[in-house]
Amino acid sequence: MNVLRRDFVVREPLLVVILVLIAVVFSTVTHAYSRAYDRRRNQLGQQWYADGVAELQKDRPDTAVERFRTALLYDPRNWTYRLSLAEALTQAGRTKQAMNYYESLWQVNPKSGIVNLNLARLAARSGEFSETERYYNGAIFGDWAENASDHRREALFELIHFYLQRKDTSNAESQLIILSGNLPEDPALHTRVADLFSQVGDYPRALEQYRRAIQLDPKYFPALFGFGKASFRAGDYRSAEAYLSRAAREDSAGPEVRYLLDVTQAAAALNPFDRSLREADKIQRTLHAFRIASARLEACTKASGNPATLPAALASLQEPWKRWKIDANPSYLSRQPDRIESLFDFSAAVEKHSQSLCGPPTPEDTALLVLANARPSDEK
Numbered sequence: 532m533n534v535l536r537r538d539f540v541v542r543e544p545l546l547v548v549i550l551v552l553i554a555v556v557f558s559t560v561t562h563a564y565s566r567a568y569d570r571r572r573n574q575l576g577q578q579w580y581a582d583g584v585a586e587l588q589k590d591r592p593d594t595a596v597e598r599f600r601t602a603l604l605y606d607p608r609n610w611t612y613r614l615s616l617a618e619a620l621t622q623a624g625r626t627k628q629a630m631n632y633y634e635s636l637w638q639v640n641p642k643s644g645i646v647n648l649n650l651a652r653l654a655a656r657s658g659e660f661s662e663t664e665r666y667y668n669g670a671i672f673g674d675w676a677e678n679a680s681d682h683r684r685e686a687l688f689e690l691i692h693f694y695l696q697r698k699d700t701s702n703a704e705s706q707l708i709i710l711s712g713n714l715p716e717d718p719a720l721h722t723r724v725a726d727l728f729s730q731v732g733d734y735p736r737a738l739e740q741y742r743r744a745i746q747l748d749p750k751y752f753p754a755l756f757g758f759g760k761a762s763f764r765a766g767d768y769r770s771a772e773a774y775l776s777r778a779a780r781e782d783s784a785g786p787e788v789r790y791l792l793d794v795t796q797a798a799a800a801l802n803p804f805d806r807s808l809r810e811a812d813k814i815q816r817t818l819h820a821f822r823i824a825s826a827r828l829e830a831c832t833k834a835s836g837n838p839a840t841l842p843a844a845l846a847s848l849q850e851p852w853k854r855w856k857i858d859a860n861p862s863y864l865s866r867q868p869d870r871i872e873s874l875f876d877f878s879a880a881v882e883k884h885s886q887s888l889c890g891p892p893t894p895e896d897t898a899l900l901v902l903a904n905a906r907p908s909d910e911k
Contacts, residue, residue: 576605580612583619592622617649626653644673648686655693663693691727700731707731711740718744718751725757734765752781756788763791766905768799790894797898803875814864817875821859823895824878828852831889844884851877879903
């Protein structure tokens, strides 16, 4: 018995050591296998994800959805895979599913700029006004992996366009004022903001932004053309003519620039509402406007082939026109200055009623119509 006890005492530590070594070996093998398995899963996930990206580039979003879903089977918590799946669902028109994925990503990271931006776009598409605003603001003030200031600025541009689509010029203008105060020295960005100020009718701020763009690049065609158009719409025909002339000299100028320049020059020469004009000059401009309208009316009558077939609106102007032909002269208008504006109003009426009936207008026809529309309502 003593011998057996001594043998057991000797062998027991050895057995423990052997068992420990066996456990270590099994643990190492298991760990190595587990790591190899994880690597293989990651590789497969990356391969399926790459396939999904390729399908999106080929404009096959439905196929991309299946690829991204397979990638997520191998790496269910991968943020990039989940985000790409949501984007593919959006492109595939599966809006509700996309919204669910984006909302789950938002729950994980409510400060993600890209997630907020996509949620804003989906909310806008669904007509959810308050949600659209909330998510766009989340994108504007959110976190971006790179180029954060550029992404935030683009999100703000999108919010402004959202307001404009809803005819909400007040909120659009408020956001534009904020945006214009934080622009880098880039003529394209200043011009882009100026175009939007013009769209909401804030011409002073539009001109300020165009002017800044031109200071940065004196030959930047979009800014020159934009400045000319904004000045024209604001009724400053002299400034409009100066900048449109500069724009017309640029290589990128097309026929639209030349036509608007011709209209601007005609408006500057025709405008009878210039307060600096003498009465004799006002009469001459008004008579010139009447001659332009008369030529338009006669062309309409000739084109119809028969005065009886003229549209009712134009036919009703025939008799007043015959009467005005007798009185439309400097002598009569000098004696009856209160009739000057009445004559101009008649000329404008001819142009308004002939817009879509008598063929394309000349620059002078267009200028006369512009002057009539720009006239303050209390002067009409």
